[in-house]
Amino acid sequence: MISWVQESSKKQEHLQNASFFVWLALHDKCWTAARRRRHNLQNDDACALCGQESETISHILLTCVFSRVIWFNILQSVGLQLLSPTPNQLAEFQEWWSSSRKRIQTADRKSFDTLVVLVAWSLWLERNARTFGRQSRNTAQLIPRHQPGGE
Numbered sequence: 168m169i170s171w172v173q174e175s176s177k178k179q180e181h182l183q184n185a186s187f188f189v190w191l192a193l194h195d196k197c198w199t200a201a202r203r204r205r206h207n208l209q210n211d212d213a214c215a216l217c218g219q220e221s222e223t224i225s226h227i228l229l230t231c232v233f234s235r236v237i238w239f240n241i242l243q244s245v246g247l248q249l250l251s252p253t254p255n256q257l258a259e260f261q262e263w264w265s266s267s268r269k270r271i272q273t274a275d276r277k278s279f280d281t282l283v284v285l286v287a288w289s290l291w292l293e294r295n296a297r298t299f300g301r302q303s304r305n306t307a308q309l310i311p312r313h314q315p316g317g318e
C-alpha cells in the first residue's frame with residue numbers, strides 16, 4: 168500500500184504492540200481520561216490532543232480534530248481520503264473501521280487493517296506522551312514520510 172505500512176509492519180514488535188493496543192481499544196479497555204473520570208480517578212476528562220472534548224477511545228482514535236488531520240493526510244496519501252472520519256462522525260471507532268474496510272477492494276483490506284492499527288497506535292502514543300508530560304508533536308510530525316528507509 169505505502170512504504171510506511173510495509174516498513175512498519177516489518178518491525179514485528181512494533182506491530183505486535185500496536186495490535187495489542189487496538190485489541191484493548193476495541194474492547195474499550197484503555198484508560199482514557201473519560202474512563203479514569205468514570206472511576207473517580209480524576210476530575211477532568213479533557214482530551215490530551217485537543218483539550219476540548221471528553222477523551223473517549225473513539226474520540227482519540229477517530230473524531231478528535233487532531234486525529235482527523237492525521238487520518239485525512241495518511242488516507243489521502245493512499246487515495247482513500249473519502250474514508251476520512253468527518254467532524255460529525257457519530258460512529259464508534261470499530262464501526263468506522265468495519266464500514267470503511269468494506270468500501271475498499273478485498274485485496275487491499277489487509278494493508279488497510281495494518282494502516283489503521285499503526286495510525287491508531289501512533290495516536291495513542293502521542294496521547295500518552297502528552298498525558299504523561301513528555302514532549303508533544305504536531306500533526307505534521309506524526310504524518311509519516313514516504314521515503315524508502317526513512318523513519
Ligand SMILES: [Zn+2]
Nearest residue numbers: 214216217231
Ligand atoms: Zn480531542
